[in-house]
Amino acid sequence: MAQHNAFYAQSGGVTAVINASACGVIETCRRHSDKIGKVYAGHNGIIGALTEDLIDVSQESDEAIAALRHTPGGAFGSCRYKLKDIETHRAQYERLIEVFKAHDIRYFFYNGGGDSADTCLKVSQLSEKMGYPLTAIHVPKTVDNDLPITDNSPGFGSVAKYIATSTREAALDIASMCATSTKVFVLEVMGRHAGWIAAAGALAGNGEGEPPHLVIFPELPFQRARVMQRVDEAVKKYGYCVIVVSEGARYEDGTFLADAGNTDAFGHRQLGGVAPTLAGMIKQDLGYKYHWAVADYLQRAARHLASRTDVEQAYAVGQKAVELALEGRNAMMPTIKRVSETPYEWRIDAAPLAEVANKEKFMPRDYIREDGFGITEAGRRYLSPLIQGEDFPPFENGLPKVAKLDKVKVPRKLPAFEL
Amino acid sequence: MAQHNAFYAQSGGVTAVINASACGVIETCRRHSDKIGKVYAGHNGIIGALTEDLIDVSQESDEAIAALRHTPGGAFGSCRYKLKDIETHRAQYERLIEVFKAHDIRYFFYNGGGDSADTCLKVSQLSEKMGYPLTAIHVPKTVDNDLPITDNSPGFGSVAKYIATSTREAALDIASMCATSTKVFVLEVMGRHAGWIAAAGALAGNGEGEPPHLVIFPELPFQRARVMQRVDEAVKKYGYCVIVVSEGARYEDGTFLADAGNTDAFGHRQLGGVAPTLAGMIKQDLGYKYHWAVADYLQRAARHLASRTDVEQAYAVGQKAVELALEGRNAMMPTIKRVSETPYEWRIDAAPLAEVANKEKFMPRDYIREDGFGITEAGRRYLSPLIQGEDFPPFENGLPKVAKLDKVKVPRKLPAFEL
Numbered sequence: 071m072a073q074h075n076a077f078y079a080q081s082g083g084v085t086a087v088i089n090a091s092a093c094g095v096i097e098t099c100r101r102h103s104d105k106i107g108k109v110y111a112g113h114n115g116i117i118g119a120l121t122e123d124l125i126d127v128s129q130e131s132d133e134a135i136a137a138l139r140h141t142p143g144g145a146f147g148s149c150r151y152k153l154k155d156i157e158t159h160r161a162q163y164e165r166l167i168e169v170f171k172a173h174d175i176r177y178f179f180y181n182g183g184g185d186s187a188d189t190c191l192k193v194s195q196l197s198e199k200m201g202y203p204l205t206a207i208h209v210p211k212t213v214d215n216d217l218p219i220t221d222n223s224p225g226f227g228s229v230a231k232y233i234a235t236s237t238r239e240a241a242l243d244i245a246s247m248c249a250t251s252t253k254v255f256v257l258e259v260m261g262r263h264a265g266w267i268a269a270a271g272a273l274a275g276n277g278e279g280e281p282p283h284l285v286i287f288p289e290l291p292f293q294r295a296r297v298m299q300r301v302d303e304a305v306k307k308y309g310y311c312v313i314v315v316s317e318g319a320r321y322e323d324g325t326f327l328a329d330a331g332n333t334d335a336f337g338h339r340q341l342g343g344v345a346p347t348l349a350g351m352i353k354q355d356l357g358y359k360y361h362w363a364v365a366d367y368l369q370r371a372a373r374h375l376a377s378r379t380d381v382e383q384a385y386a387v388g389q390k391a392v393e394l395a396l397e398g399r400n401a402m403m404p405t406i407k408r409v410s411e412t413p414y415e416w417r418i419d420a421a422p423l424a425e426v427a428n429k430e431k432f433m434p435r436d437y438i439r440e441d442g443f444g445i446t447e448a449g450r451r452y453l454s455p456l457i458q459g460e461d462f463p464p465f466e467n468g469l470p471k472v473a474k475l476d477k478v479k480v481p482r483k484l485p486a487f488e489l
Numbered sequence: 490m491a492q493h494n495a496f497y498a499q500s501g502g503v504t505a506v507i508n509a510s511a512c513g514v515i516e517t518c519r520r521h522s523d524k525i526g527k528v529y530a531g532h533n534g535i536i537g538a539l540t541e542d543l544i545d546v547s548q549e550s551d552e553a554i555a556a557l558r559h560t561p562g563g564a565f566g567s568c569r570y571k572l573k574d575i576e577t578h579r580a581q582y583e584r585l586i587e588v589f590k591a592h593d594i595r596y597f598f599y600n601g602g603g604d605s606a607d608t609c610l611k612v613s614q615l616s617e618k619m620g621y622p623l624t625a626i627h628v629p630k631t632v633d634n635d636l637p638i639t640d641n642s643p644g645f646g647s648v649a650k651y652i653a654t655s656t657r658e659a660a661l662d663i664a665s666m667c668a669t670s671t672k673v674f675v676l677e678v679m680g681r682h683a684g685w686i687a688a689a690g691a692l693a694g695n696g697e698g699e700p701p702h703l704v705i706f707p708e709l710p711f712q713r714a715r716v717m718q719r720v721d722e723a724v725k726k727y728g729y730c731v732i733v734v735s736e737g738a739r740y741e742d743g744t745f746l747a748d749a750g751n752t753d754a755f756g757h758r759q760l761g762g763v764a765p766t767l768a769g770m771i772k773q774d775l776g777y778k779y780h781w782a783v784a785d786y787l788q789r790a791a792r793h794l795a796s797r798t799d800v801e802q803a804y805a806v807g808q809k810a811v812e813l814a815l816e817g818r819n820a821m822m823p824t825i826k827r828v829s830e831t832p833y834e835w836r837i838d839a840a841p842l843a844e845v846a847n848k849e850k851f852m853p854r855d856y857i858r859e860d861g862f863g864i865t866e867a868g869r870r871y872l873s874p875l876i877q878g879e880d881f882p883p884f885e886n887g888l889p890k891v892a893k894l895d896k897v898k899v900p901r902k903l904p905a906f907e908l
Contacts, residue, residue: 084665086658114668143661149669231887238888239505239790242562246503249533250568255786273888343765343783363785364764367674371658375793377887457887468650468796468876469657469692 073105074176076395077119078127079112080211081151081182081189084144085225086232086373087384088181088211089473092145093138094388095179095209096127100135105396110173110480115149116180116189120162121487122169124480137473139385140463142373145475148182151489153189156199165487166193167202172483177205177395181388183212183223187403187427194401194423207391208403208423211384213370215266218429219421220405224387225370227380227456230270232372233259233314234457236365237274241281241312244361248310253358254301255312257282258345259365262318264433265289267369270453271314272445281312283443286348288318289433290442292327297348298355300443305358315344374470378459383416390418414455492524493595495814496538497546498531499630500570500601500608503563504644505651505792506803507600507630508892511564512557513807514598514628515546519554524815529592529899534568535599535608539581540906541588543899556892558804559882561792564894567601570908572608575618584906585612586621591902596624596814600807602631602642606822606846613820613842626810627822627842630803632789634685637848638840639824643806644789646799646875649689651791652678652733653876655784656693660700660731663780667729672777673720674731676701677764678784681737683852684708686788689872690733691864700731702862705767707737708852709861711746716767717774719862724777734763793889797878802835809837833874 078095080088092111099106109127112118118125125146127135138145156163169175180190187208194206210217215226237257244255261267265287272285283304286292304311319327328344345362352358383406390404401423409415437449445453463470497514499507511530518525528546531537537544544565546554557564575582588594599609606627613625629636634645656676663674680686684706694700702723705711723730738746747763764781771777802825809823822845826838856868864872882889 080665084662117668141661142658144665147668148665150666151669235793235888236787236791238891239561239792240786242560242891243503243786243790246499246563246567247569249536249566250570257787343762343781345783346762346765361785362783363787364762364781364783365787366780366782367659367662368655368676368782368784368787371662372655373658374654454886459887460881460884462879462881465879467873468878469654472657472661 073107075108075110075174076106076177076179077110077112077170077175078179079115079118079181080144080146080148081115081180081186082148083213083370084148085211085213085370086142086228086376087225087381089138089141089143089145090381090384091181091209091211091224091388093135094385095392096135098389098392102392102396106177107174110175111146114147115151116153117149117151117489119166119169120489122482122484124173126478126480129478130475134473134475137471139381140373141473142371145473152185153192156192156195163196163200167196167200168484170202170204173480176203179207179209179391181209181211183214184217184428184430187423191401191423191427197400205395205398205400207395208426209387209391210403210405213267214261214264216264216430218426218431221408221416222406222456224380224384226266227377228372229260229267229369230273230453231377231457232369232375233267233271233365234273235375237271237282237312237314240363241274244310244312251359252361253305253310254349254352254360256345256349256360256362257314257365258317258343258363259314260369261288261316263288263430265316266433268314268316269433269437269445269449273450273453273457279308282314283308283311284313285444286313286315286319287438287442288316288320289438291322292319294351298352301352302356313348315348317344319344373463376461377457378461379456381461386418390420394420411451411455414458492526494526494593495528495596495598496531496589496594497528497598498534498537498600499563499565499567500534500599500605501567502632502789503567504630504632504789505561505647505795506644506800508557508560508562508564509800509803510600510628510630510643510807512554513804514811515554517808517811521811521815525596526593529594530565533566534570535572536568536570536908538585538588539908541901541903543592544896545899548897549894553892553894556890558800559792560892561790564892571604572611575611575614582615582619586615586619587903589621589623592899595622598626598628598810598814600628600630602633603636603847603849606842610820610842610846616819624814624817624819626814627845628806628810629822629824632686633680633683635683635849637845637850640827640835641825641875643799643803645685646796647791648679648686648788649692649872650796650876651788651794652686652690652784653692654794656690656701656731656733659782660693663729663731670778671780672724672729673768673771673779675764675768675779675781676733676784677736677762677782678733679788680707680735682707682849684735685852687733687735688852688856688864688868689876692869692872692876698727701733702727702730703732704863705732705734705738706857706861707735707739708857710741711738713770717771720771721775732767734767736763738763792882795880796876797880798875800880805837809839813839830870830874833877
């Protein structure tokens, strides 16, 4: 088997562990240097391939690559850019072939979520439809946990651990203050379409009265009166109320809570956060003093609190991607298979990309409690293993160390290309 | 020296390490069981003393007390309640004496910030003005870092570490996305009157172009045009802009940014966050896509990322408080003395409460860069040692373990008392 080069790129919203997958891909390529020559990273995802904007990863030290394992964000730059169909936008695909030919790239690794899986699937057609010998493998990643077939998506477990931990910690804060001050705390979490992350907040407690007292899911219509009743009950019974709310919380008619017609001082429409909106309602309806937090990027960048399970799985799917490529299994995605629940065991499997792309996995209804404000035991059994274990990064001067890459660009060989 | 009991309580906004001070007080009392009998914790601060709502700490195991060291929040309940003057509200002081007499309390430890120092100072007058033999010691605590004399306040270092770490992590996220998506990230941090916490965000980076690109302090008037110019420059030069903004950011006339006249769908005035307000301005003036986060309680409850320096100092001031009490030094507060900067060394000192109460320490102007958007080397030299070292809590099932106290109430001996 002759030696050819590999392309690796990151796509879509990044996570605390997407670079752990990069580390898995690159280290595994290095171990197969008889078959894989250089790894070229696309600068900003597929855009790097189209514009021949490539980073020569072979010039990075082993230490720098190893440090990717504990560095959040997307080290090579990510993108929100979808390839159009091969039939209607043939020029883009011809360009990809030109770039791959110019740099002898025969392995393509694309690290992303659902939209990126679609891009990877399209690129995988280069071999069959256009005769260029490429093996394309998708490396799964998304905090949204909505990729199908795989038991969970790398990136989710770490957000889940961060949100569950933050909920537990903030709840202790408000529990201390509630006698004479704040009575309600609202934490807004990511997940516009599915409540996986909100559900993870429920891991913070379990026994009677343990916070969070309410989880608000995007899967169920927001009913103001019912929510207010529950908040009031919690404050009266426990002295305080902790709420984890999904950014995707919406009314029966589909309107997002965050888009409830706020205007700023100039009369412009403002898309506020769900947390302040909900907190405002509570103040208005019940009069309770509140605090609210919006974790936003903090939650998906919090590598300092990553789940060890998540880090290991993120690395393993990267490693498996290279192994699949070396077996010539085009258009595949490594998946995580839950082998057993107690004790939790997993292995890496693989699925055809065609069965993954453009499909969303939703949270089973039976993970959400019947009353709609918490998770069931089934939900807990699914979620709990994913946050197990710690994998603290090294610290220097009080701050987490992150990978410092040289990112030497590969000299261009082709004319420029308009996206 | 005869044996008498001690009272300990927590007051004001809690921190990630106030329980480490509780641990220091209680463990040190236990080591001096010849002089100090039982420790009674006030349930919800001074209110616990006034209402005879006392927790018998002697019934907690050594393990439970040791676990306080890694438990955020205020384990015994805190309060926002200020004692009035002894001259005008003599009945409250007489009640305190009744309660202390009834439970043989001769040592009083109050763990709080500036307002609480005032309460402790008033209680300390019981001996001199009312003849009850009490030794009152204030145990410093505040994330605001605004207590005078002490080089820094326990609680601040951990918030500083959390904000600096979160800024660094989130900045890596946005740096990955900025080519095709979010260009500006705004993180709102605590500190209504002083920019200590905002300044800590600046520790995330130092070299040219390293985020955060702007820190917005409450000490300097917010000038929209100047801020927008800087944001625009950062985006054009580095591709993105990370901003750490204090919740106390305000205009020249003193109006808070967060109070800039937003109304909700019903026309009600809303006190929004500074982060969404500032992000909205950026969208309006520059058109950049943004994300924003409000850390709120998450920052001061984040024990999982506490500064080891902070934890050790929090414990040490608790320990010293007991030693001062045993020396009969009424109306004192343990302080942290910076002995040397490189390497950082500190020891515990003590200051008269009269010099501490009702005084605020402001951030020196020479810690803020001349342009007003960052910190100077002097600021960095001050702040950096405070975030050094990690002190991860034990984890169980993927989540930080917290102290489980029995909180057995001391049987009441007195009639009820109206606050």
